[in-house]
Amino acid sequence: MSDQQERQPPSRRIAEELRAAIMRGDLGDGDQLPSERDLAARYATARNTAREALGILQAEGLAQAQHGRGVFVRLRRPLMRMGRDRYSRRARNETGLSPFRIEVERQGRTPHTECRSVTTVQPPAEVAQRLGLDARQEVIRRENWYFADDEPMQVGVTYIPTTVVEGSPLATEKKLGRGSIYQRFEDLGYPIARIREELSARMPTPEEVKGLSIPPGVPVIELLHTSLDGDGRAFEVTRFVMRADVNGLDYEMPVED
Amino acid sequence: MSDQQERQPPSRRIAEELRAAIMRGDLGDGDQLPSERDLAARYATARNTAREALGILQAEGLAQAQHGRGVFVRLRRPLMRMGRDRYSRRARNETGLSPFRIEVERQGRTPHTECRSVTTVQPPAEVAQRLGLDARQEVIRRENWYFADDEPMQVGVTYIPTTVVEGSPLATEKKLGRGSIYQRFEDLGYPIARIREELSARMPTPEEVKGLSIPPGVPVIELLHTSLDGDGRAFEVTRFVMRADVNGLDYEMPVED
DNA sequence: GGCGGCAACTGGCTTAAGCCAGCTTCGATG
DNA sequence: CATCGAAGCTGGCTTAAGCCAGTTGCCGCC
Structure with a gap:
């Protein structure tokens, strides 16, 4: 044991040894870690100290406890x-699918989307700003949940100026039938030409943990998406919250001069 | 107290009440939370139970403990x-600066970059793949640390095929003098024309926590960047690890057909 | 062979008590 | 007025013990 290790409190030292075992591959995806009681005996320490060590690994996203079963190395999953x-007309025309469905099917899973509400609201300030609206102007708010094989993957709250969707089922209906929302915008005279995507990452709120079934130690990616037409008009803003253990972003684009 | 709250263990209920106070704005950025001992007295509970509640808020990124001082609401900081x-020639020509420096100065802070090593290595598999190399072919590896006002913001490990930088200080020198690495690539016959950026988020490793001074409950953004020239040749791959409390990504781009 | 119950495993969470170490504030002294 | 030391605040961490609740495996019985 190195000098640095010697000076560490036992809970951190136990965590360090378990972490090293995971990193070395001695403990692989899905493997069970020693129990709290087992570690306590093995390291001649209190059960709570061992439990603290396991908690450190969970907070780092390396392990996941299951009540009554044990603590397991968290699976590293392929990212969508x-x-x-995902916004291209070619992808839409070839598959007839929305961007999310394309990606889920690419992974051999079954996509499923659920619109949980359609309401008329005053937009949050950052949304109003991106839509070029006065904050008092109301917009249509659609809340969509995205699943793969019944597992929640992300939630998207979409804001659309009422003028864009007057008379369209987008303004009133949860169920829109097959096809992409962007085909509908095109039919309404708003073909998507440019997008802006602003990304950040943070820990999920308890509501997001619950709604998206996010394991401990897993952050979320927050993606603020703006759609613009050929004239540069923003006609839709969506705030996505994505589980970071199953979602990633992948952009290929020209460098502007 | 609602039925749901009534059934919650005390540590979670205390956490919930503190979280609500933060969300309501009753506790603002930088405000001190009640101490462990104070909460224990107030809720007639054990100090460790109160401590557990504060730990929940730290894990959510809402609060930060300082040894001997207290627990404070974590500051929400403007994201870079x-x-x-940041790769455009215009930005480079107008400022003579690297992309990172442009953004730090935009925030009125002092940028500072430090190349900590230049070595020749065999690339990781995912890097070799993106550079179109056999994994046995060696590349130049440069490790750069990026600071704003002496505060570490991100680290980038750059991999460059040796053929691209033969005879260039890029292959051998830590200090490159003023100007952007992409100007040097242009001078070497590799003008950047396209980029690919693959993003994900995760909790930082202990080394990253230490190196980047990441507060608890703050994830990192991992950005795998590939630079391509006009012929579609990848000439550089950089893996960035960015503190998610101070970094965000912001892309505006045409939708491809 | 299947089913149910029980024992033994597991994690969830609390308690009371304690000691260590960092920071802040206040009072005494020069 | 400045400095230093002590007291009192703070968090870090452990201990021993305990009880609750979920899961699993095994054994007995039908």
């Missing part, structure tokens, strides 16, 4: 690659 | 917006 191409 | 424009 969400990219610019 | 890293985007496609």
Whole structure:
């Protein structure tokens, strides 16, 4: 044991040894870690100290506890690659699918989307700004949940100026039938030509943990998407919250001069 | 107290009440939370139970403990917006600066970059793949650390095929003098024309926590960047690890057909 | 062979008590 | 007025013990 290790409190030292075992591959995806009681005996320490060590690994996203079963190395999962191409007309025309469905099917899973509400609201300030609206102007708010094999992957809250969707089922209906929302915008005279995507990452709120079934130690990616037509008009803003253990972004694009 | 709250263990209920106070704005950025001992007295509970509650908020990125001082609401900081424009020749020519420096100065802070090593290595598999190399072919590896006002913001490990930088200080020198690495690539016959950026988010490793001074409950954004020239040749791959509390990405781009 | 119950495993969470170490504030002294 | 030391605040961490609740495996019985 190195000098640095010697000075560490036992909970951190135990965590360090378990982490090293995971990193070396001695403990692989899905493998069970020693129990709290087992570690306590093995390291001649209190059960709570061992439990603290396991908690450190969970907070780092390396392990996941299951009540009554044990603590397991968290599975590293293939990420869904969400990219610019998901908005392309070619992708839409070839498959008739929305960007999310394309990617889920690419992974051999069954996509399923659920619109949970359609309301008329005043937009958040950052949304109003991107839509070029006065904050008092109301917009249509659609809340969509995205699943793969019944597993929640992300949630998207879409804001659309009422003028864009007057008379369209987009303004009133949860169920829109098959096809992409962007085909509908095109039919309404708003063909998507440019997008802006602003990304950040943070820890999920308890509501997001619950709604998206996010394991401990897993952050979310927050993606603020703006759609613009050929004239540069923003006609839709969507705030996505994506589980970071199953979602990634993948952009390929020219460098502007 | 609602039925749901009534059934929650005390540590979660205390956390919930503190979280609500933060969300309501009753506790603002930088405000001190009640101490462990104070909460224990107030809720007639054990100090460790109160401590557990504060730990929940730290894990969510809402609070930060300081040894001997207290627990404080974590500051929400303005994000540096890293985007496609950071690679543009116009931005480079107008400022003579690298993309990182442009953004730090935009925030009124002092940028500072430090190359910590230049070595020749065999690339990781995912890097070899993106550079179109056999994994046995060696590449130049440069490790750069990026600071704003002496605060570490991100680290980037750059891989460049040796053929691209033969005879260039890029292959051998830590200090490159003023100007952008992409100007040097242009001078070497590799003008950047396209980029690919693959993004994900995760919790940082202990080494990253230490090196980047990441507060608890703050994830990192991992950005795998590939630079391509006009012929579609990849000439550089950089893996960035960015503190998610101070970095965000911001892309505006045409939708491809 | 299937089913149910029980024992033994597991994690979830609390308690009371304690000691260590960092930081802040206040009072005494020069 | 400045400095230093002590007291009192703070968080870091452990201990021993305990009880609750979920899961699993095994054994007995039908």
